[in-house]
Amino acid sequence: SVSAAGKLLDQMHVSMARLYDRIGEGSKEVIAEAGDVARKMTQSVIENPDALVWMARVRQKSEHAWAHAMSSSIWGLVFARHLGLAPDVMQTLAQGLLLSQVGKTRLDDDLLNKQGYLSAEEYKRYQKFVEEGVAILSRTPGISAPVIKVVEYHRERHNGSGFPKGVTGDRIPLLGKIAGIVDHFQALIEPKPGVQPMSPSQAISQLYAKRNIEFQDDLVEKFIQAVGVYPAGTLVELSDGSVGVVVGQNTDRKLFPQVLRVLSPEKTPLRKQQLLDLRQLNSNGEIQLKVARTLPEGAYDIDLESCRLQSGGWGLRRWVS
Template identity: 40%
Template structure:
């Protein structure tokens, strides 16, 4: 087996080496969680303020920065590239999508498509509750423009997922999971037809819950073992309903059937594990869990996005496939677009755009002053601007905040 990660003391780092892990949590440092390349001795000195040693990714490092004998395995083969890892996950070459529009340019179009898919899903859910056949062609027609918007720039739709009405968790969970799944599939380089299937599957994987007692779904206490067994039936209910509709494909059925299966075999209804779970089912499980724990639910308050990401990271290799969790974290970032944050100068703002290679340094719209009073005029700052400055003046992010913190109403202030 080739060596792909090296433990290196900070004093021994060389320009060109790619740091993929630290000897402490990423959140205790100003560095991006997806790693960074050592460019100069200055980077080395700065890193020494936080770490004694780090882990270097051999594949992402410049070849001349790593001793040649380390790059080879016993047979003299080169280790697999990141593209090869994506290929192994998806079984297809990766399509590289570029942002074709800015968040601002895409936002108006995204709002129109967001309302369309939400209204379509509400109609679909009413049909399901009334035992009518599901009109999947109408759903697909509504989904396709949403997918195209996310392909152009995911930030706009991701922004809109944070403007959820707390009284309509069922509707918004379906839309949000679809958005995250498409953004995830886009990152993995899946073709458009597969992105459409991801969105469709997320709209439908909980459709069977309409057959469960409303009191059970809306309760505010922990479910008993018997009640939980009843809730599990929504998977089979949903499968039967969707199978009766026209034009459903295998990827969508896989998502409904396996979105509650878990990597270690602890899920339901079949107790599948590892590669027994189809890729789309593994993706569905991750986005379902992430959106659920960051949303208002009848029995649970949301947690900040960065805590949710930390939770997913802890569950890697247990509930979810490690490689997929790591790829999803790259999509979401520690502070996703639309999430509230408190800055080091005590002001509060909302993340409006990601800086792709500096996930801890996003663009922020500041809403509250240091006394937590609403500003008369909001202003934007890009936390990446001072990154290379010895005399930085911009604040940094102190902590993520849950939705609704300081009584901020996203739908009222963010447009």
């Protein structure tokens, strides 16, 4: 359920903060905790992928690297589930993505905390975080080689433009390719401070434009199939002028998601928010409503966390039951 996903995310935040603070100690206890988080996330996504995605989108943003790693791992699990990967492989992917940012603990604070884009010289320094992360994990007992490979290859690109080695195509392992797509997607929708975030649908469009360039084309298309054209957390304006937030996918009709309507066609807040399934037909057998356009995050001062709280869980509990 959404409630269970929210509790899991709260536990994950605590665990990830502790993990990134203590990763250099090489503690078996810390590594075991990372594995436990990955296992719980994997099971949650297998049971209900939209619930964890939705809760991750409504949680308050954090500037910490581990928050990016945690969100990336959720997208990675949703993608891996769609691909039909085995649960143990999904868990390896999740753990690799959770640990993908540990090398940033070795970078200077001025580099990590800089607002906006980095200069060419700064970016070269920044790129070292992958090698630093691999070095930390390689000397940490209990981290498997496949997990380390996810970290090692998650910033490589199909055309060789990635780092740290600039490898191309099939020299990048499958889990590394998956990790690269979801890490990039997460960076687009929740970038570092000072960079304008994209809506999920805008990020999907950018990924699609980079297929067979930075990312393997069929994997990009399968990722879009997995998360939908309108991923959970996307603000949308409907064909009647009302506004809502996507809370779930209809796997058989990705263009017609489940939407929590929060504003009327006149753009005034609804006293009672409504959960809509855009697949529903009217008496003439026609689609009643469809997505007219996506909206930037924060449009009409809509706050995703407030939407969740104001809904009182009414529609969301029904949606995930």
